[in-house]
Amino acid sequence: MIFARPRRNRQSAAIRNLVRESTIHPSNLIMPLFIKEGKNLAEPISSMPGIFRFSPDLIIKECKEIYSLGVSGVALFPAIEDSLKDKHAKESVNPEGLYAKTIRMVKEAVPELAVFTDVAMDPYSSDGHDGLVNEQGEIVNDETLPILADMALCQAKAGADFVAPSDMMDGRVAAIRQALDENGYTNVGILSYTAKYASAFYGPFRDALNSAPKKGDKKTYQMDPANAKEALRELYLDISEGADMVMVKPGLPYLDIVSLLASESDVPVAVYNVSGEYAMLRAASTNGWLDYKKVVMETLLSFKRAGASVILSYHSKEASQWIQES
Numbered sequence: 001m002i003f004a005r006p007r008r009n010r011q012s013a014a015i016r017n018l019v020r021e022s023t024i025h026p027s028n029l030i031m032p033l034f035i036k037e038g039k040n041l042a043e044p045i046s047s048m049p050g051i052f053r054f055s056p057d058l059i060i061k062e063c064k065e066i067y068s069l070g071v072s073g074v075a076l077f078p079a080i081e082d083s084l085k086d087k088h089a090k091e092s093v094n095p096e097g098l099y100a101k102t103i104r105m106v107k108e109a110v111p112e113l114a115v116f117t118d119v120a121m122d123p124y125s126s127d128g129h130d131g132l133v134n135e136q137g138e139i140v141n142d143e144t145l146p147i148l149a150d151m152a153l154c155q156a157k158a159g160a161d162f163v164a165p166s167d168m169m170d171g172r173v174a175a176i177r178q179a180l181d182e183n184g185y186t187n188v189g190i191l192s193y194t195a196k197y198a199s200a201f202y203g204p205f206r207d208a209l210n211s212a213p214k215k216g217d218k219k220t221y222q223m224d225p226a227n228a229k230e231a232l233r234e235l236y237l238d239i240s241e242g243a244d245m246v247m248v249k250p251g252l253p254y255l256d257i258v259s260l261l262a263s264e265s266d267v268p269v270a271v272y273n274v275s276g277e278y279a280m281l282r283a284a285s286t287n288g289w290l291d292y293k294k295v296v297m298e299t300l301l302s303f304k305r306a307g308a309s310v311i312l313s314y315h316s317k318e319a320s321q322w323i324q325e326s
């Protein structure tokens with residue numbers, strides 16, 4: 001006799017629907033978008049088929065579509081011209097620059113769409129690092145903090161709902177929180193890239209922004225892929241410094257970290273399903289090796305199951321279209 005038969009709960013769609021533990025809803029999703037100066041510009045990114053660098057006017061159009069699909073937010077990333085890059089990332093605090101201008105336009109056109117902005121020096125840095133590089137080639141921590149704080153403040157002034165430091169400097173959440181609060185932006189939240197690993201899965205993103213480090217790698221600030229306990233250390237620090245949400249990045253190869261943070265954290269956990277993960281599913285599907293729609297939905301579901309409530313994914317728009325159609 002077999003008394004316990006798990007298959008009874010899988011016997012029909014109705015029963016499976018009743019016992020399903022995790023579901024993906026467009027409201028769980030955030031769509032990352034790349035911005036480039038210009039008009040009516042949609043520049044394809046070769047390592048991310050289906051993803052573009054949009055000029056501000058087309059970003060507005062894109063944001064309207066994304067909002068109408070029920071997606072909760074967008075994460076904006078600027079592709080800055082080389083001529084505007086310097087050691088101190090000065091363009092990152094330009095209130096009339098591409099980034100601040102686009103944030104203002106998006107908030108004006110689609111006020112209910114949550115705007116998450118990126119705080120890190122690399123898109124604006126002639127060194128291609130997230131922090132300031134000194135004469136010895138070291139990425140210096142404490143000198144970077146005021147730059148990040150000013151950058152976050154500039155984004156808050158432009159209308160960002162949440163600023164998202166992706167730089168992995170020590171103490172940056174506290175520095176940003178202080179700058180925001182001192183200037184009256186107590187309602188602007190911080191989504192911290194808490195456990196951001198030194199990963200090779202960021203390659204296509206660096207193509208998109210032309211932001212790869214000119215020298216060296218990011219291993220002195222991004223985490224070693226071998227470490228899990230260190231993610232807890234970063235978690236406790238970020239929460240104590242005032243992070244409103246904490247993020248794990250990349251996603252798929254780090255589901256154990258998502259699960260760990262979800263069980264330990266008293267603030268919501270987000271996950272970044274990064275550019276290389278997007279490229280993998282795209283490439284395999286284009287070759288006819290995987291069913292794109294099915295692997296995307298299974299991937300997004302895995303993040304929910306692991307405990308993430310917020311998912312940044314380049315699949316967000318199309319997945320929301322599919323969910324809406326179903």
Ligand code: PBG
Pocket residue numbers: 118120121122130166167201202203204205206218273274275276
């Ligand atoms: C850098 C930054 C990176 C990503 C977001 N912000 C790449 C890096 O650390 O070099 C990667 C996102 C992706 O791969 O989709 N501040």
